[in-house]
Amino acid sequence: MFDLKPETDVYxxxxxxxxxxxxxxxxxxxxxxxxxxVMYEGTPDTPHQGRFWEIVQKYGVTLLYTAPTAIRMFAxxxxxxxxxxxxxSLRLLGSVGEPINPEAWIWYRKNIGGDxxxxxxxxxxxxxxxxxxxxxxxxxxxxxGSAMRPLPGISANVVDKEGTIVENGRGGLLVLDKPxxxxxxxxxxxxxxxxETYWSRFAEQGYYxxxxxxxxxxxxxxxxxxxxxxxxxxSGHNISTTEVESALVxxxxxxEAAVVGAKDETTGQRIVAFVILRAGQEETPDLDAALKAHVxxxxxxxxxxKQIQIVQELPKTRSGKIMRRLLKDVAEDRAVGDTTTLAxxxxxxxxxxxxxxxxxx
Numbered sequence: 001m002f003d004l005k006p007e008t009d010v011y012x013x014x015x016x017x018x019x020x021x022x023x024x025x026x027x028x029x030x031x032x033x034x035x036x037x038v039m040y041e042g043t044p045d046t047p048h049q050g051r052f053w054e055i056v057q058k059y060g061v062t063l064l065y066t067a068p069t070a071i072r073m074f075a076x077x078x079x080x081x082x083x084x085x086x087x088x089s090l091r092l093l094g095s096v097g098e099p100i101n102p103e104a105w106i107w108y109r110k111n112i113g114g115d116x117x118x119x120x121x122x123x124x125x126x127x128x129x130x131x132x133x134x135x136x137x138x139x140x141x142x143x144x145g146s147a148m149r150p151l152p153g154i155s156a157n158v159v160d161k162e163g164t165i166v167e168n169g170r171g172g173l174l175v176l177d178k179p180x181x182x183x184x185x186x187x188x189x190x191x192x193x194x195x196e197t198y199w200s201r202f203a204e205q206g207y208y209x210x211x212x213x214x215x216x217x218x219x220x221x222x223x224x225x226x227x228x229x230x231x232x233x234x235s236g237h238n239i240s241t242t243e244v245e246s247a248l249v250x251x252x253x254x255x256e257a258a259v260v261g262a263k264d265e266t267t268g269q270r271i272v273a274f275v276i277l278r279a280g281q282e283e284t285p286d287l288d289a290a291l292k293a294h295v296x297x298x299x300x301x302x303x304x305x306k307q308i309q310i311v312q313e314l315p316k317t318r319s320g321k322i323m324r325r326l327l328k329d330v331a332e333d334r335a336v337g338d339t340t341t342l343a344x345x346x347x348x349x350x351x352x353x354x355x356x357x358x359x360x361x
Contacts, residue, residue: 001094001120001122001131001134001136001137001151002065002092002094002120002137003063003091003092003137003138004030004035004063006033006034006035008062009035009036009062009063010036010038010059010062010063010089011030011035011036011037011038011062011063011065012038012040012055012056012061012063012064013025013026013030013065013066013094014040014044014052014065014067014070015065015067015097017039019317020126021065021097024129024130025065025096026039029130038055038059038061040055044070044073044074045077049077049081050081050082050084050085052066052074053082053084053085053112054085056085056087056089056090057085057086057087057089060089061089061090062089062090062091063091063092063094064090064092064093064094065093065094065095065096066094066095066096067096067097067098067321068095068097068099068100068101068104069097069098069316069321069322071095071100071104071107071108072101072104072249072255072256073255073256074107074111074112075103075104075107075255075278076255076256076277076278076279078278078279078280082111082112083111087112087113087114088114090112090113090117092117092120092137093108093109093112093113093117093118093119094119094121095108095120095121095122096122097321098226098242098321098322099121099147099223099224099225099226099242100121100145101145101242101245101246101249101250102144102145102246103249103250104249105119105121105144105145106144109144118135118137118138118142119135119142119144120134120135120136120137120142121134121135121142121145121146121148122134122147123147123174123212123222125210125212127183127184127198127210128176128180128183128184128210129181129182129183130181130182131151132150132154132156132176132180133147133149133150133154133222133224134147134148134151135147135148136151143217145246146217146221146222146223147222147223147224148221148222149221149222153180153181154176154178155177155178155180156175156176156177156222157174157175157177158171158172158173158174158175158214158215158216159173159175159202159205159207160172160173161173163175163202163204163205163207166216167216168216168217168218168219169215169216169218170215170216171213171214171215171216171225172213172215173201173209173212173213173214173228174212174213174214174222174224175202175205175207175208175209176208177205177206177207177208183208184198198210211227211228212224212225212226212228213225213226213228213230213231213240224242225240225242226240226242230242230324232259232260232261232269232271233261233268233269234267234268234269234270234271234302234303235267235268235302236268237302239271239299239302239303241258241259241260241261241324243299243303244271244299244303244305245258245259245273247298247299247303248275248291248294248295248305250294250298251290251291251294252278253277253278253281253287254275254277254278254291255276255277255278255279256275256276256314257273257274257275258273258322258324259271259272259273259274259305260272260274260328260331261328262328262331262332263332264306270307271303271304271305271306271307272305272306272307272327272331273291273305273307273308273309274309274327274351275291275309275310275311276310276311276312276313283310287310288308291308292308307331309351311350311351312350313347313350314327314347315342315348315351316342316347317342323342325337326342326348327351330348330351330352336348
């Protein structure tokens with residue numbers, strides 16, 4: 001999937017080494033394959049916002065593997081920053097950690113890959129032990145935002161709540177329906193929990209299910225929708241937080257967005273969006289209405305956020321994942337839960353200070 005040439009490539013996975021991507025794709029994966037690799041500890045903006053691209057230029061990095069949330073952050077900082085560095089050594093870009101929205105995919109390929117590199121968006125989980133779904137460079141004609149097809153030897157599908165495989169053009173729950181290399185065999189000291197968590201939902205069919213939603217397009221290619229927990233039920237309609245976030249990010253002024261469903265007495269849940277603007281963009285009186293109208297146009301009126309809050313930063317783990325449960329706590333006017341895994345625990349204080357009371361529109 002990385003098309004690694006050990007004799008000539010310089011590989012860099014930017015994940016935190018303590019997370020699963022770190023030990024899988026920084027330590028034993030690359031080293032077992034004889035890779036020459038970069039290891040970096042620190043933030044992407046220290047001592048300056050071009051730090052990653054300075055490293056790519058200095059060491060001639062050819063294969064870069066990073067997270068969509070980092071890509072959106074780089075886009076927020078501006079196209080001019082990577083443009084200052086020679087990134088011509090790069091020949092393949094990878095994405096991991098959460099679904100990548102098409103706008104981030106296109107920005108990544110254009111501004112980092114020079115409009116010439118393959119972009120391989122990978123889906124996998126801690127429990128799967130390795131990548132399960134990804135385009136193959138030089139083989140797959142990739143679609144921006146799609147993880148495409150299972151890798152050779154892997155069998156995945158999308159099913160409805162009863163476990164019936166859905167037709168192309170439909171969405172549902174992502175399952176692995178045959179055994180695979182590197183699959184987990186249990187949870188240490190608690191085998192029953194392993195069975196209940198991953199195998200009970202579709203025990204009759206024998207499918208592995210760990211909580212992600214997905215849809216098949218007309219060609220049968222897979223598009224990840226994020227955690228099923230992140231599916232909102234608004235007036236009887238299932239709406240994916242990922243789809244609303246992607247619609248918001250497709251608006252020219254927006255760099256990044258996080259969406260949660262908060263309890264609502266009338267509609268069951270209401271959509272609350274937290275938005276970061278691109279560098280140089282300012283919050284204007286008509287921006288709120290413009291963003292809501294844009295989402296309604298992209299997805300439909302039912303997906304229009306009830307509240308939109310412009311923020312400077314989002315709560316993220318060190319590996320770059322957005323902690324939506326903390327945003328939900330704020331949106332529902334609850335005490336914020338455990339913030340120990342955040343890269344910056346002060347972010348939640350800033351968001352809480354700015355957010356109007358949950359019942360305000």
